[in-house]
Amino acid sequence: MTTKNSIGVLLSKDMHSQIGEHLQNLARACGHALHFVISPQQPGSLPSPAEQASIRLAYYSRDFLNGGTKTAPSPATSAFFDVVDAAPGVQWVQVCSAGVDMPQYQTTLQRPVRLTNSSGSNAQPVAQTATAAILAQARGFTYWLDAQSKGRWAPLAPAHVPRDLHAQTACIVGLGPIGREIGRLLKAVGFQTIGVRRSTEPVAHFDRVIQLEAIDSVLPDCDWLVLACPLTPETQGMLSASRLALLPRHAGVANIGRGELIDELALFRALDEERLRSAYLDVFSTEPLPSDSPLWTARNTWISPHNAAASLGNGERANDMFLRNFEHWLAGRSLDNESATERAGLPARGQVL
């Protein structure tokens, strides 16, 4: 029920039943009362003006993602951001994803609203998926599964036998929680690891850390190029045709960042012309990947449908992050993962109501 002095919280019906009571208890302990505004399932059915006006914070949880893609969001997602955009007093939106490049967030980013993401909540499964694909392709499964599909018993020909993994180098672009975890896993297997990020300070599990400007000098010695960075004006199109040409023919590419990081046509051609050995792609500039995309059948290419994160623990991890931030918010402390809004020069932290 909406009361004059209670804080309106916009969330999904599922989240209301899962964490509503917990949120209420946390608020009460700080002398606040909450009321919940359940986000509509479909766009076009806004809550009452009084409810809209009461909303101070909104939680975009993982269940909103079901049935949608980056370019075709779920109806529940559109409905949620319609409500956020219509709520004049909203102060803080927490989103379950890692990036803040989704079109749905852009209106919020223009407003004096704090936007926090859940960077790190699905880092482990994404990193595990990328590592799985790299290991499997590095050991020979693109060949073996192809032979199996033809019913052929075909051990690797001498020319295709891979080098020992400890003699292979993986270059990982982006050392956020996902890139760091990929580095940790590949180092545990034995790979040489090079990290690419803004600062060149040493990072655990990486033999070297370089800046993006220096990447061209290491590409000729890379067996694996792994893109785990956010999409920014600096990274857009970073894996260009000319950079692809610097990689050795036996190299593989893995992309669990964003499709726009890669010149996708150039990537296809490099694979097709055997100038690149294999690829693992979870993300694409257009999602779903159009049915006529040549990437579907590109040579030695594995595709997961922006699904590398799929894991039963993600929802709970994202909720835990939201609950932690909610406590920070109540206590007037700074919020975790607020970097995107920091850059936008938004209101000072620590203001509740």
Next chain:
Amino acid sequence: MTTKNSIGVLLSKDMHSQIGEHLQNLARACGHALHFVISPQQPGSLPSPAEQASIRLAYYSRDFLNGGTKTAPSPATSAFFDVVDAAPGVQWVQVCSAGVDMPQYQTTLQRPVRLTNSSGSNAQPVAQTATAAILAQARGFTYWLDAQSKGRWAPLAPAHVPRDLHAQTACIVGLGPIGREIGRLLKAVGFQTIGVRRSTEPVAHFDRVIQLEAIDSVLPDCDWLVLACPLTPETQGMLSASRLALLPRHAGVANIGRGELIDELALFRALDEERLRSAYLDVFSTEPLPSDSPLWTARNTWISPHNAAASLGNGERANDMFLRNFEHWLAGRSLDNESATERAGLPARGQVL
């Protein structure tokens, strides 16, 4: 050249050029002279009786394996063991494989000849391959690659989203160099690990170690059952229909031991009837796997053609082990990896000539 007092060494032409000089230098440093008998490429062309009589040791190196399988050995393999069997004075045979169950070794095992294997020389690549398959299947690649082959953008349905890997348990049967390395890698990813071997002493990277007799009690809680043990009367058929039935429906099986460890028909049925989720098989009771085997197209099953070890460093690692053992042999020390012949009660160690 055969001289009366020099030690005859049977090896391949390639090994003669790669390590012949090194062997000769090692022998000279101990006051011995070697002469080399090059193993014929084809059966039926034995060296001269004098050469045969001169052979004291024989090195079955990895290059003999090319073009052969367990049940259909390469011509060079047959030729090598024909010479070994015909050589009356052979004292020691070092083989490049890990097991001593190949039919070719059996005659040697009946003779008062020391047989050493190269257990561990390919442990890393085999363990990496098994880990790659387990990770890839655990994360969702059996689904994703199937959807990709149909050109379908199909994120995992909620019922198929995997549990977090740190909530999954892998049970690894056999804690030789391969099984221990699989345990190390899966533990680094975050899996719970149970090891199965004769002794229950703690082993690094394993949460528990149990004996084979106790395995039935842990199978219902296993997400992954990994067979990395040798084929012995005790392990033959150990993964029976009744044990398969103890595994949960979401479990996967990986076999990089020997095909005979598994009731293959029962495995196929469990996969086919969705009583088991997936399998990775490198070894089979008949190799090459017959073209009419239902395993080729078994549901969610990945096959590598007894090729999990393929890696460019194996030959060098096997050579290093042979060279180390050759030094031991010259010095009259005990040889590494001689356990199989120990059991057979063969002549005491440390006799050169």
